[in-house]
Amino acid sequence: MTNGGRGVPRRQVAWAFLRRDLRVALSYRFPFFLQVLAIAFTVVTFAFVAELVPPGEVPGGYFTFAITGIIVASFLTAATTTLGGSLQEEQSRGTLEAVIASGVPVAGLAIGFAAFPIVNAAVSSVAYVLVAALIGWDAVASANWSLAGVALLLGTISFAGVGFVGAALVLVFRRAGAVTGWLVALALFLGGELFPLSLLPGWLQAISWLSPFTLTLSLIRDALLEQRAWGESWGALAGVSVAAIAYVTLGLVALAAGLRHAKRVGTLGGY
Amino acid sequence: MSAKIGPRRPGTISITDLGLTFRSAQVLRGIDLEVSSGSIVAVLGPNGSGKTTLLRVLAGVLAPRWGSVLVCDRPPGLGLAAYVPAGERMLNWRLTGRQNLEFYAHLAGVRRELRGGAIAEASGLADASALLVKRVGECSTGERRRLMLATALVRSPPVILLDEPFADLDETGRSAVEAVARRWADGGGLVLHAAPDHGKGPSPDRVVWLRQGRAEERS
Numbered sequence: 001m002t003n004g005g006r007g008v009p010r011r012q013v014a015w016a017f018l019r020r021d022l023r024v025a026l027s028y029r030f031p032f033f034l035q036v037l038a039i040a041f042t043v044v045t046f047a048f049v050a051e052l053v054p055p056g057e058v059p060g061g062y063f064t065f066a067i068t069g070i071i072v073a074s075f076l077t078a079a080t081t082t083l084g085g086s087l088q089e090e091q092s093r094g095t096l097e098a099v100i101a102s103g104v105p106v107a108g109l110a111i112g113f114a115a116f117p118i119v120n121a122a123v124s125s126v127a128y129v130l131v132a133a134l135i136g137w138d139a140v141a142s143a144n145w146s147l148a149g150v151a152l153l154l155g156t157i158s159f160a161g162v163g164f165v166g167a168a169l170v171l172v173f174r175r176a177g178a179v180t181g182w183l184v185a186l187a188l189f190l191g192g193e194l195f196p197l198s199l200l201p202g203w204l205q206a207i208s209w210l211s212p213f214t215l216t217l218s219l220i221r222d223a224l225l226e227q228r229a230w231g232e233s234w235g236a237l238a239g240v241s242v243a244a245i246a247y248v249t250l251g252l253v254a255l256a257a258g259l260r261h262a263k264r265v266g267t268l269g270g271y
Numbered sequence: 272m273s274a275k276i277g278p279r280r281p282g283t284i285s286i287t288d289l290g291l292t293f294r295s296a297q298v299l300r301g302i303d304l305e306v307s308s309g310s311i312v313a314v315l316g317p318n319g320s321g322k323t324t325l326l327r328v329l330a331g332v333l334a335p336r337w338g339s340v341l342v343c344d345r346p347p348g349l350g351l352a353a354y355v356p357a358g359e360r361m362l363n364w365r366l367t368g369r370q371n372l373e374f375y376a377h378l379a380g381v382r383r384e385l386r387g388g389a390i391a392e393a394s395g396l397a398d399a400s401a402l403l404v405k406r407v408g409e410c411s412t413g414e415r416r417r418l419m420l421a422t423a424l425v426r427s428p429p430v431i432l433l434d435e436p437f438a439d440l441d442e443t444g445r446s447a448v449e450a451v452a453r454r455w456a457d458g459g460g461l462v463l464h465a466a467p468d469h470g471k472g473p474s475p476d477r478v479v480w481l482r483q484g485r486a487e488e489r490s
Contacts (some may be wrong), residue, residue, distance in 0.1 A: 008380035016377035020363065020370070027365045094360025101330040102378045102426070103350025263334040266293055266327075269360070 010108045017112030018119060021086070025116070039124060042070060043131040058196050060225030067132055068224055069193035071125045072217045075152065077184055078121035079114060079159035084166040084180050086113050091170075097269040106256045113167065114160045121156075147223035147230055151237070155216025157244040162212070164251025168258030174267070187213040212243045276392050278460030281308035282343060282351075282429035284329065289338035291324060291484075298324050300484045302338070306463065306477070308429075311456050313472055314465045316481035322465035323357065325481065326432045329463065330354035343429050350379060352430035353423035357438060359415045361422065364408035368399060368418045371407060372425050379426035389425050396454070397421035398447040412439045420448065431455055433464040436472040449473045 025032065050063035058065040090096040090113075104112065129137075162183070169176035190200070190208035197205055197214070208214045219236045222228040230237075262268040289302040299321045306312050314322050327333040328340055331348020343351045355361065362371045372390045381389050394400045399417040402410055407418065416439050423431055436448050452462040452473035464472040480487050 008378065012380065013378060016374055019377075020366065020374045023370055024363060024365045093363060094356070094358075095363060097327075097330070097332045097356070098354065098361045098375070098422075099378065100332050101348065101350075101352065101354045102375065103331070103348060104378055260334070263332060264336075266324075266333050268332050269356075 008104070008108070010111050013104055013108035014111045014115045018115040021116035022119075025120070035124070036127060039127045040131050043067065043128060044135065046070070047132075047135055047137075058225075059221065063132075063137065064225060065196075065221070066194055067128060067137070068221055069191075069217060071128055072152065072155065072213070072220055073188055073193045074124050074128075075118065075121045075156050076159045076162075076187060076213050078117035079156060080163040080166050080184050081177065081180050082117035082120075083113050083160070083163035084170050084177050086117065087167045087170050088174075088177065091269060094269055100259070100268060106259060107252060109259075110160070110164050110167075110252060110255055114163060118156055118160070142227050143225070144223040144227055144229060147228065147233055147237075148220045151216055151219040151223060151240055154237075154240045154244040155212060155220075158212030158216065158240070158247040161244070161247030161249070161251030164248070164255040168251075168254040171255075171258035171262045171267070187211045190214060191217050193217070212240070212247055215240050215243055276389050276396070276424055276427045277458040278308075278429045278455055279427045280343060280351075280429045281459045282431075282455075282461030283308055283341075284430065284461060284463065285339075285341040285344070287339045289325075289328065289335050289340055291321075291328065291333070291336050298484050299328070299335075302484075302486045304479060304486060306461055308459045308461055309456050310461055310477060311452050311473055311475045312461070312463045312477045312479060313469075313475035314463060314479050314481060314486075315468060316465075317467060320481040321484045322467075322481055323434055326354060326356075326434050326463070326465050329430070329432055350426070351428060352432055353426050353428035354432045355419045355423050355434065355436070357435040359412055359419075361419050362407045362415060365406065367404055367406050368394065368410070368421070369403040371418065372403070372422055375422050376425045381425065381427075389427070390421075393421040393424035394418075396424055396447065396451050398443055413441060413444055416440055417444055417447070420451065424451065428460075430461045430463065433462065433472065435466055436464045437466070438471070 046066045047063055050061065053062035055061060166176065166180035169179055190204065191211055191213035197208060200208065219233060219240055222233060284304065284306040286302055286304040289299055291299040314325060316322050324333065328335055329342060329347055330352055340347055345351060369390060372393065373386065376386050376389055394403055397417045397420040399421045402414050402418055407415060410418065437445050440448065455462050462473065466472040478489050480489055
């Protein structure tokens with residue numbers, strides 16, 4: 001009737017985690033409501049801030065520029081800090097050992113842990129766009145949405161890779177969430193979430209291009225705010241693709257090593 | 272289509288010269304154990320003798336320092352052994368019994384059309400049918416223990432590892448565990464449980480005593 005977790009397709013493992021985590025999230029109705037409220041406040045705040053920035057200072061106008069940064073940042077946060085937090089929660093509930101004993105392989109586990117935070121970020125993004133539209137934001141009609149979508153997908157894969165490294169750190173050092181949180185803050189600063197990269201000193205700009213957040217956000221802004229065509233974006237797209245492969249490979253290797261370490265020292269169920 | 276839960280293949284355990292240390296403390300030393308299918312084995316011993324550690328090694332959540340461990344001729348941690356730990360930390364307390372069972376059945380690859388039947392049968396065997404609609408956080412300790420057993424059964428594992436199987440259970444619960452263990456052994460599976468003393472788990476066919484990490488067999 002079953003073949004154990006080992007032979008179960010990864011999409012089935014991802015679906016199992018997604019459904020369970022969605023049920024848990026919906027069982028906390030108040031935080032869910034607060035999340036929607038926080039999105040509304042953020043959008044309205046940046047609508048006012050945008051009034052202070054003269055048109056033409058940033059491509060597409062400051063409001064669109066900032067909302068794009070905030071949406072991509074929500075994917076980065078979901079795939080990194082939220083993922084590490086989920087793993088830590090799983091440890092404290094004692095469900096991590098049960099899941100590992102079910103024979104779910106590392107890649108399945110990684111996809112499973114990342115599934116809900118990423119879907120949640122996608123739903124939040126739609127909420128950002130809807131709230132922005134409600135207060136009169138005219139979504140860029142001529143934007144290259146397909147290129148932006150592909151860039152976001154590849155970027156999220158990179159972010160998940162960073163998240164897997166963070167999860168590995170949680171397995172080895174327990175309370176490693178602060179490290180991931182600090183890395184995210186650095187990536188948001190260097191990536192120009194809320195201001196153009198050109199404001200940073202040259203040497204910081206050079207360092208910032210090592211971050212998958214910078215690569216992804218830059219390509220998405222090019223596609224949405226400057227209507228960049230596919231033909232003009234192959235170089236940037238190749239960069240984001242290479243980053244996705246490199247970061248996710250590094251993340252999976254790190255997560256496998258973290259699990260091996262936790263099994264060796266007996267801290268899989270510890271917190 | 273109706274589900275029929277039970278060991279999906281013969282359950283065996285083979286342990287050779289198993290040793291394990293935590294920092295400088297040696298928890299298990301030179302354990303050899305061969306268990307064939309159709310058995311109920313009790314691992315008994317005082318607190319701190321290494322019983323839980325042995326079960327966690329067999330479940331694949333703890334790696335041995337040396338020696339070899341095989342569950343159904345494969346390394347542990349491939350989903351061939353279902354592990355029910357002592358205490359209550361295994362289920363998600365925000366979810367109902369059914370939702371927890373669905374999660375583990377899903378992870379184990381129980382086919383969608385069989386999942387409902389498997390959950391009904393597993394919860395029936397563990398005397399937990401009435402708990403399927405109840406949120407785990409609202410269950411008593413004994414009720415959670417029953418649901419934990421059902422969670423193990425729903426995956427039809429060849430080997431079931433039970434830590435302190437009678438703890439927190441009333442007489443009905445203990446009878447359910449006893450019946451499940453016998454049914455699993457009769458079906459070609461293997462049940463290995465750990466308890467501090469006789470009478471704290473289903474009647475065994477074999478008893479292994481652990482003392483300071485060393486195993487000795489007694490009838």
